[in-house]
Amino acid sequence: MINGQLSMNFSQFEGLYDMVVPKHHLLRKINDLVDFTFVYEELKDKYCHTNGRNAVHPIRMFKYLLLKTIYTLSDVDLVERAQVDMSFKYFLEMAPEEEVIDPSLLAYFRRKRLNDDTLLDLLVEKSVEMAIEQNVIQSKSVILDATHTRARYNQTSPQEVLRKRSKTVRKSIYAIDESMKEKFPEKPTSDDLEAELEYSQRLVEVIEKEPTLVALPSLKEPLNLLKETMEDDRLELRASEDPDARVGHKSADSSFFGYKTHLAMSQERIITAATVTTGEQTDGKQLQTLVEKTQKAGMEVDEIIGDAAYSGKENIAYATKHDITLVSKLNPSVSKGFRKKEDEFEYNKDAGMFVCPAGHMAIRKARQGKKDAQRNQTDTYYFDVEKCQRCPFQEGCYKEGAKTKTYSVRIKSEVHEQQGTFQNSETFKERAKERYKIEAKNSELKHRHGYEIASSSGLRGMRIQGAMAIFTVNLKRILKLMEE
Numbered sequence: 438m439i440n441g442q443l444s445m446n447f448s449q450f451e452g453l454y455d456m457v458v459p460k461h462h463l464l465r466k467i468n469d470l471v472d473f474t475f476v477y478e479e480l481k482d483k484y485c486h487t488n489g490r491n492a493v494h495p496i497r498m499f500k501y502l503l504l505k506t507i508y509t510l511s512d513v514d515l516v517e518r519a520q521v522d523m524s525f526k527y528f529l530e531m532a533p534e535e536e537v538i539d540p541s542l543l544a545y546f547r548r549k550r551l552n553d554d555t556l557l558d559l560l561v562e563k564s565v566e567m568a569i570e571q572n573v574i575q576s577k578s579v580i581l582d583a584t585h586t587r588a589r590y591n592q593t594s595p596q597e598v599l600r601k602r603s604k605t606v607r608k609s610i611y612a613i614d615e616s617m618k619e620k621f622p623e624k625p626t627s628d629d630l631e632a633e634l635e636y637s638q639r640l641v642e643v644i645e646k647e648p649t650l651v652a653l654p655s656l657k658e659p660l661n662l663l664k665e666t667m668e669d670d671r672l673e674l675r676a677s678e679d680p681d682a683r684v685g686h687k688s689a690d691s692s693f694f695g696y697k698t699h700l701a702m703s704q705e706r707i708i709t710a711a712t713v714t715t716g717e718q719t720d721g722k723q724l725q726t727l728v729e730k731t732q733k734a735g736m737e738v739d740e741i742i743g744d745a746a747y748s749g750k751e752n753i754a755y756a757t758k759h760d761i762t763l764v765s766k767l768n769p770s771v772s773k774g775f776r777k778k779e780d781e782f783e784y785n786k787d788a789g790m791f792v793c794p795a796g797h798m799a800i801r802k803a804r805q806g807k808k809d810a811q812r813n814q815t816d817t818y819y820f821d822v823e824k825c826q827r828c829p830f831q832e833g834c835y836k837e838g839a840k841t842k843t844y845s846v847r848i849k850s851e852v853h854e855q856q857g858t859f860q861n862s863e864t865f866k867e868r869a870k871e872r873y874k875i876e877a878k879n880s881e882l883k884h885r886h887g888y889e890i891a892s893s894s895g896l897r898g899m900r901i902q903g904a905m906a907i908f909t910v911n912l913k914r915i916l917k918l919m920e921e
Contacts, residue, residue: 450533457523463507464528466916473499475563483550493538498546500529501538506905509887512540512668513661544668547893547901554897557904558730561711564911565734568707573918576704578740579731580872581747583720584879586899588682588695589891596633602663603637609656610644617647637667669893681896685716695891696899698882700907701727702875706914708907709736713900720746725755740764742872753852764868766860767853782818782844791818791844795830799844817845882906 458465473496480495504525505515519525519537526533568574589598610617622639625632641664645651651660686692697718701710710730712723724747728738740762741747748765756763782791790799799818806814820842825835835842859865882888886906891899 453523453533454527458527462524463913463916464504464524467503467912468528470567470916471912475559479553479556479559480550493542495546495550497529497531498538498542498550501543502547502551502905503909504528505543506886506909509885511658511661512543512665514658515543516540540665541668544665547898551901552897554900557711557713557900557907560904560908561708561730561911562734564908564915565707565709565731565736568703568705568911568915568918569735571915571919573915574703574705574707574736577737578704578742578868578871579701579709579728579736579738580704580875581699581701581720581724581727581741581743582872582875582879583697583699583723583746584882584888585685585687585693585716586696586698586883586888586902587693587890589894595894596628596630599630599633599637599663599666602659602666603633603640605659606640606644606656606663609659610650613650613653613656617643617650634667637663641667681715681894681899682891683715683717685718696896698888698899698903699723699727700875700878701731702878703736704871704874705918706874706878707911708878709734711903711907713896713903715896720744721749721752724752728755728759728761740868742868744872748856750852753856757852762868763856764865765856766869767857791846793820793828793830793834793844795824795828797821797824797828805845815845815847817843819843878910881910886910 476496476499477494480499484492484495501515501519504510504519505512508515508518510518516537516539519529523533526535531537565574607618607621620643622636622643625636641660644656644660650656682695684692684694685697693716695716697714697716697720699712699714699720700708702708710727712726712730714723720743724741724743728741731738738761741756742764745766745768748763748767752765753763755761782793784790785792785798788798790802792798797820799820802816802818804814804816822835822840822842825831825842828835831837886909888902888906892902893899
């Protein structure tokens with residue numbers, strides 16, 4: 438059961454907040470900026486309003502998760518700090534002497550209450566709405582990019598992760614007191630999650646009976662991490678294998694296992710739209726979705742800036758149709774082709790045919806593909822195979838035994854020709870320089886707010902993590918722009 442309004446309990450110590458939480462403190466400024474009642478409106482249907490004991494208010498639970506993201510804390514460390522940090526209690530709208538929640542409630546709240554696919558869009562839209570209200574978004578230009586997040590389990594089973602983390606805890610203890618080895622339970626003989634969970638639980642119970650060990654800073658972090666992993670696995674057992682994570686590629690020789698977050702960001706560095714996908718999804722296909730989400734959030738768009746991934750024919754046509762300038766270089770395979778300079782054949786304009794390095798001219802040509810289709814057409818030139826079989830330059834050019842020898846050239850479509858012309862203009866070159874801004878935003882998400890590794894398993898868990906991280910960086914940016 439919950440009440441509609443979150444309010445602080447009456448306390449004779451309430452005046453402490455005026456003394457210990459400065460007016461310029463980040464959490465005080467966020468409380469003043471954001472009306473969190475939208476959280477209650479979004480989650481109220483997931484609570485009973487007539488029966489049962491009083492639940493912790495959803496706004497307070499949401500604020501706990503926001504603190505976790507702002508300060509990059511584990512659930513246990515977050516609750517422990519909230520017990521003694523007055524700025525945390527002020528932000529949570531708690532009386533100074535009020536007791537904090539049990540850390541296990543946070544995992545339950547994430548998995549059961551926030552299990553909503555609309556949360557990401559809701560938080561991004563709310564932050565953009567605040568930015569527009571505060572008049573800090575002036576531009577009509579968005580920068581697009583995607584950032585990758587590695588899966589929490591990195592293609593290993595959840596029991597392997599538990600085993601590794603329990604081992605880290607044991608090693609930390611052996612460095613202090615090797616005699617504890619005799620008190621620890623026997624390791625499981627079966628390779629299944631339930632057995633590993635049971636062992637980890639008994640291990641934690643033995644350690645917690647030793648107050649001198651539990652109080653050690655060197656043991657505190659690995660122990661809390663083990664307990665949080667156990668709690669997460671209990672809630673969704675086999676889901677912790679992360680079946681949604683996929684292998685994606687950052688470059689031709691660099692890959693990752695996890696997820697992608699596709700972002701649109703204004704020139705003022707406010708993230709205006711986001712989608713979370715599995716790691717193998719391509720960036721370019723998200724352009725239209727990101728633009729439409731940005732417009733739905735209330736921002737006008739007349740320019741899109743992105744790398745070559747966004748210059749596909751469909752995206753160019755979409756931008757042209759909606760009078761949007763697309764500042765995105767053509768893929769090198771379109772503008773220059775795949776071949777190295779030394780592998781290229783010479784074109785004889787008089788004959789309208791290509792000539793190979795040995796001086797042999799093609800004997801005929803044929804056009805492949807349909808006009809105005811998604812893929813560009815190609816002209817394929819055919820050479821006399823008998824000459825190729827006797828040619829002294831056939832190595833690397835003609836495969837022995839092949840019945841044909843062809844040389845294909847991709848024909849640029851009209852939209853690619855126009856984009857290529859724009860790409861060579863000074864305006865394009867100047868506007869393309871703005872793309873660096875989103876790289877810095879990706880770095881902030883990863884290195885300051887824990888977005889480099891997924892905090893839980895599954896696509897829904899990743900979307901919740903993305904929603905909280907993006908909401909956090911947007912609030913911080915809005916507050917900074919308001920001060921300028």
